[in-house]
Amino acid sequence: MFDSLQEKLTKTLRNVQGKGRLSERNMEDTLKEIRIALLESDVNYMVVKDFLEKVRQESIGQDVLNSVEPGQLLVKIVHDQIIELLGAKDSSLNFASEGLSKIMIVGLQGTGKTTQAAKLANLLKKQGRKPILLAADIVRPAAIEQLQTLGRQIDVEVYSEGIDVPVLAQVENGIRYAQDKGYDTAIIDTAGRLQIDEELMDELKNIKDLIHPEEILLTVDAMTGQDIVNVANAFNDLLQVTGLILTKFDGDSKGGAALSVKAVTGVPIKYTGVGEKIGDLETFHPDRLAQRILGMGDVVSFVEKAQEEMDMKMAEETANRLMEGKFTMDDLLNSIEQSRKLGPLSSIMRMMPGMSDMANAINDADADDQLKKIKAIIQSMTPAEREDPSIMRSSHKRRIAKGSGTRVDDVNKLCNQYDKMKKLVKSMSSMRSMFRM
Ligand SMILES: Nc1nc2c(ncn2[C@@H]2O[C@H](COP(=O)(O)OP(=O)(O)O)[C@@H](O)[C@H]2O)c(=O)[nH]1
Ligand SMILES: [Mg+2]
Incomplete structure (x- = not known):
């Protein structure tokens, strides 16, 4: 692929x-x-x-x-x-903090639900969990047998009451059975169809409402073309899918449709199926796939290194200037860019003790817009104005506002912020020289 x-x-x-x-x-x-x-x-x-x-x-x-x-x-x-x-x-699964976690595997027929259910059970077992498989595709006896065969292969119990008991009852009984037996993860292999149909969707929705699964994983066959995006959307609209498993990733299709599914649905890719064997399930790593x-x-690591070196040099220069009590608009711009590289503002704040409430209140898109605006304003200033913004008259500010697509008000606000920061920098550097004495 x-x-x-x-x-x-x-x-x-x-x-x-x-x-x-x-x-x-x-x-x-x-x-x-x-x-x-x-x-x-x-x-x-x-x-x-x-x-x-x-x-x-x-x-x-x-x-x-x-x-x-x-x-x-x-x-x-x-x-x-x-x-x-x-x-x-982060492609990790959500598990219940205590008791049984439930993972529903959904998808069209032949996309690899049953196979991935067993592969996942095998993977979780290796990670020290106690999984059980629930057969919820009970229309054909062969489907149940397939799951049982796979279960024997990996030594994981398969719960099924055959084809005569309604599926919802079986799921309910199976979950109770799993809880009684002390299992910590139930993987539910659901039925599929060749196309989305209402009856199937009702069945899946009913199972979801009955057991409230921690994860609903949609298997998406990477060999199918563009239509995959519509199918994924339909499943997601109805079930609020929590993750994608891209199956048949070992195939020789062009793969682009599979790449689009995450972008279109917003549902994260959690695993890729890379073969028919039990061991052929991989946790998804976007960086590795991008490399491939x-x-x-x-080239990528070369540029990364150069960027890091440049960042360090700039950070050092800024720090030196601050120590001397110097602080220009360029320094302000640099420090904004440096902090932006750390990630979204909210995630930076979440790393600081006691700031998580504030971080939750931050809208990263707004914060990002704000930073973009500041950047545009500073970039519209002449070098002399950046060095010493106090030389700016109203006409200068009008020119800058126009050049940056902002309002004079925004320019004034930035100048005020700058003044405050400059005062702070000055007092810090004089404190520093006092300590030196
Ligand atoms: N090459 C390849 N084949 C797969 C993969 N996952 C499943 N299959 C095959 O796809 C077919 C359908 O899989 P199955 O699990 O029965 O699909 P279900 O109808 O969604 O339950 C089977 O022949 C599987 O062996 C995969 O990752 N790679
Ligand atoms: Mg199946």
Whole structure:
């Protein structure tokens, strides 16, 4: 999977690398080629559009690093955006804090529910949990037998009352049985259909409402094309799916549709099925997959290193200036950018003791807008104004507001904040010299 996408992306990006400088013009050409590569690999067109817009924005906003070729920088940007597209780093499952955790496996017929249910039981067992499998696809005896065979293979009990007891009753009994026997995780293998149908959806919804599962995992067959996105949406709308398992990832399809599912539904990918054998289930790591899709790990880590060095140098310079009581708008801009690299404001605050309440109240999108605004204002100032904002008259402020797409009010607010911070810096540096004496 992803062979042709990787080939095309790599070729496109190597071409830019050869060009030395990244201009508006060859950037457009490159973005066009990336667009074609993604579309030809079956990535959903809305997802492609978003993706390219983000790559474009990131590229424009990037500082030039002396030691890095612009083309290399673009590789890094594309790499980061693929990770963003694939979603959260945390693919771990939610478990009940005590008692039995319930994991429902749902999906269309043949997408690999039964197989992944057993693979997951096997994986959890290795992690020290006590799983049991519940057969909730009871229309065909063969489906139950399949689960029982897999269960024997991994030595995990399978609960089933055959094909005559209604499925909801079986699930209810099975959960009670699992609790009585001291199991900690019940994995429910549900029925599928070739297409979404109302009866199936009702059945799944009823099971959900009955047992309130900690996880509802949707198996998505990576070999299917674009329609997969609609199917995933339908399941998610009705059941509020908590995670995706992308199955048949070992196949030779183009894979782009599978990549789009997370972006379109917002549901995180938790596992990938990479073969028919019991051991063929992998916890999902977006960074690893991004590496595979792009295949330019050397360039990515090179740029990362250069960025880190640059960050350290800048942080050091800023710190030195602050020690001397100097603080310009450029310093303010630098410190904002440094702190933004740590992650969203709310997550930074969550790391600080006693700040979690405040962190919850923060809207990261708003905070982000605010920071963007400040950045735009400072970038619209002349070097002299950044050095000493007190030289600005009203006409200057009007020019800056216009240049940054903000209002004079915003410019004034920033100047006030700056003044306060400067005073703080001054008093800190004089305290420091007092201590030195
Ligand atoms: N290559 C490959 N085949 C898989 C994978 N997962 C399941 N299968 C196969 O897909 C077919 C359907 O799987 P099954 O679990 O019965 O699907 P269900 O109808 O959703 O329960 C079986 O032949 C499985 O062996 C996978 O990750 N890779
Ligand atoms: Mg099945």
